[in-house]
Every structure is written in structure tokens, then in C-alpha cells.
Amino acid sequence: MTDDMLTLIDTRLAVVDARLAELDEQLSEARAERQRLVEMRALATGESEPKAKQKNRTQAVEELLQSSPKGLRRKEIVEALRAQGRTDDPDDLSASLAYLRRNGRAVNAAGVWSAPTA
Numbered sequence: 631m632t633d634d635m636l637t638l639i640d641t642r643l644a645v646v647d648a649r650l651a652e653l654d655e656q657l658s659e660a661r662a663e664r665q666r667l668v669e670m671r672a673l674a675t676g677e678s679e680p681k682a683k684q685k686n687r688t689q690a691v692e693e694l695l696q697s698s699p700k701g702l703r704r705k706e707i708v709e710a711l712r713a714q715g716r717t718d719d720p721d722d723l724s725a726s727l728a729y730l731r732r733n734g735r736a737v738n739a740a741g742v743w744s745a746p747t748a
Contacts, residue, residue, distance in 0.1 A: 651728060658729035661722075662686050687711075687718045688726040692745070695736055701744030 665686035685693070694702065694710050702710065704727070708720045727743060730736035737746050 651732070654725045654728040655732055658688055658725045661725070662688060687716070687722060688729055690714065690716060691723065691726045692730055692735055695743055695745040698744065701742040703741055704743065707743065
């Protein structure tokens with residue numbers, strides 16, 4: 631392959647990666663808004679309080695990272711969420727982690743996710 635072709639491929643990859651990151655953030659924000667609306671509806675209809683106050687996935691992930699000083703691998707995060715009784719799709723975890731990273735609320739070092747240090 632020529633250098634021009636590699637440059638073109640690398641440029642296109644960067645564009646696609648940026649778009650995916652943008653979509654991940656939009657998806658995470660939409661899910662957070664949906665969760666808020668579900669909570670508001672539950673409160674308005676008198677549904678049980680625990681269901682109405684359940685944290686969204688991003689909040690749950692952020693709390694896990696904050697309570698794990700050594701950090702967690704993606705698989706460990708999924709296992710910890712399941713241990714809490716959550717049934718989130720493991721593929722959706724990527725959106726939450728990407729959102730937290732973009733907002734400076736999570737860092738990834740060699741596949742280990744953690745809360746940022748002060």
C-alpha cells in the first residue's frame with residue numbers, strides 16, 4: 631500500500647472514530663434523559679419509590695469507579711453491576727464509559743477504568 635492510501639485510511643478512521651464517540655455521548659445522554667422521565671412518571675403515578683429512584687447505568691458505573699481505588703476492567707464492571715441486580719446490556723457499558731471519560735469523570739489506563747485522581 632502507498633503512503634497516500636494509508637494516510638487516507640487513517641484520516642477516514644479518525645473521522646469515523648470521532649463520529650462514534652459523538653454518537654456514544656448522544657446515546658448516553660438520551661438514556662439518562664429517558665431514566666429521568668421514567669422516574670418522573672413513576673413519581674406522578676405513585677409507583678414504588680425504589681423503582682423510581684434507581685440510578686441510571688452511567689451513575690452506577692461512576693459510583694463503582696469511585697469506590698474502586700485500583701480501578702476495574704470492563705468485565706469486572708459488568709460483573710459488579712450484575713451483583714447489584716442490574717440487567718444492563720454489557721455492550722451499552724461502552725457508552726457510559728465513553729461519556730464519563732469525555733466529561734473527565736473516568737480514565738482508562740491499559741484497559742483499567744478508574745475515577746480520576748485529584
